[in-house]
Amino acid sequence: MIGKATLADYAADGPADGDGGQGDMSRPVTIAFIAESAGVSVPTVSKVINGKSGVSADTRARVEALVNEFGYRKPTGANRNNVVELVFRELKHMWAVEIIRGVERVARRHRVGLMVSEFGLHDTAEPTWDDTVSRRPNCVLSVAQLSEAEREQLKAKGIPFVVFDPATELPDDVPFVGATNWSGGRAATRHLTELGHRRIAMISGPQDQLYCCARLDGYRSALQAAGLPVDPELVAYAPLTSEDGCVAARSLLALAERPTAIFAANDLQALGVYQAAREAGLRIPDDLSVVGFDDLPVVAWVDPPLTTVHQPLTEMAAAATELALTLGRGEEAPQVGLEIATTLTVRASTAPPKS
Known part of the structure; x- marks a missing residue:
């Protein structure tokens, strides 16, 4: 959590000009310094400086008075490095390659460097963003989910960020790029009902992941539209x-x-379903139809090629990078949130059920 941290921790978040205010210039004038002087939290000072709501009139006036007194200057792009930092919680999944490809394409066009970071710390409850903040990138594209404290830490340092495919609900002012997960889940299930399937199971992802919940809701919607019951026995979580x-x-x-x-x-x-089907002596699609979600390049080459929902990961990453760079230039984004359409790619893993 970010609160009354030591002043040294925040020494780079926006020092005042030497001829600024009348305060004690032996101490660095930072957001943390202002917060300590006003007796409020760092996020509260950040809200005042950035013109956000959620601060009482008295507190806002007190903070603004201290900002003027000490000559605090909000950080600008001038003291950030010309680098996009792409942050993953883990890099082991194949879709990470597609995301990196999209970010790199846009970064190269804008002549901006790219740095990839991984916060895969399973033995730590709260992975730190201190290293990222200390590098002062032009902007951050986060595939890892950002807590409120982490978002406020980046804001306090004047580092714009965009969340990629959010796993949790975000405040309205947090920029993000995602996919139409509900529509994708509905299209996948509708394809199976139109083939004549009536016993359609779903393996959903973790229940605390927003995009997994959206895909599951799309599955349920398609079943209901086809007049089929939603049987809890046919839904597994993994x-x-x-x-x-x-x-x-x-x-x-x-x-x-x-x-x-x-x-x-x-x-x-x-792909795990393929293995389980082989173990059970079932043939795909003769005995069991299978649909996935993502359309990773490898699934076009498995036997049989997988019918799947195409999630345009490279295009999503490119759009997220454009948005992050726009914010990094201090420009207003045309829209804070963007969802890119998914499409169903039909291959050879689905067929009508045996009568």
Whole structure:
């Protein structure tokens, strides 16, 4: 959490000009300094400086008076490096390559450097952003989810950021780029109902991930539109890996009345379904239809090629980078949030069920 931190921690977040205010210039005039002097939190000072709501009139007046007294100057792009920092929680998934490709394409066109960071610290409850902040990138594109404290830390340092494919609900003023996950889930399931499937299972991702919930809601919507019941027995939850997809598929295929089709929340889970089907002696798509989500390049080459929802990861990453660079130049973005359309790619892993 960011609150009354030591002044040294915030020495670079916007020092005053030497001939600025009348305060004690032996101490660096930073947001943390202003917060300490006013007896408020760093996020509160950040809101006042950036003209945000949620601060009482008395507090706002007190903070503004101190800002003027000490001659605080908000950081500008002039003291940031010409680099986009792309932050992942983990880099092990195949879709990370597609995201990096999209970011690199835009960064190269704008002659901006690219730095990729990974915060895959499983033994730490709260991975630190101190290293990223100290590097002072032009802007940050975060595939890792940002807590409120982390967002305020970046704001306090004057570093613009964009969240890629948010996993949780964000405040209205937080810029993001995502995909039409609900529509994608609905299209995948509708494809299966139109083929004649009636026992359609879904392997969803973690229930605390916003995009997984949206895909699951799309699945439910398509079933209801087809006049089919939403059977909780046919919904499994698993992490977004092939190993966990295989485990979930085994349990679904072991049901007394097994599904004739499975929609997986991502392609990796779908590849796990392939393995579980082989173990059960089932042929895809003759005995079991399978649909994934993401359209990773590899799934066009599996046997049979996977029907999947195309999530335009490279295009999403490019759009997110353009948005981040716009904010990095101090310009107003045309829109804070952007969702890019998903499309269904039909291949050979789906077919009508056996009569």
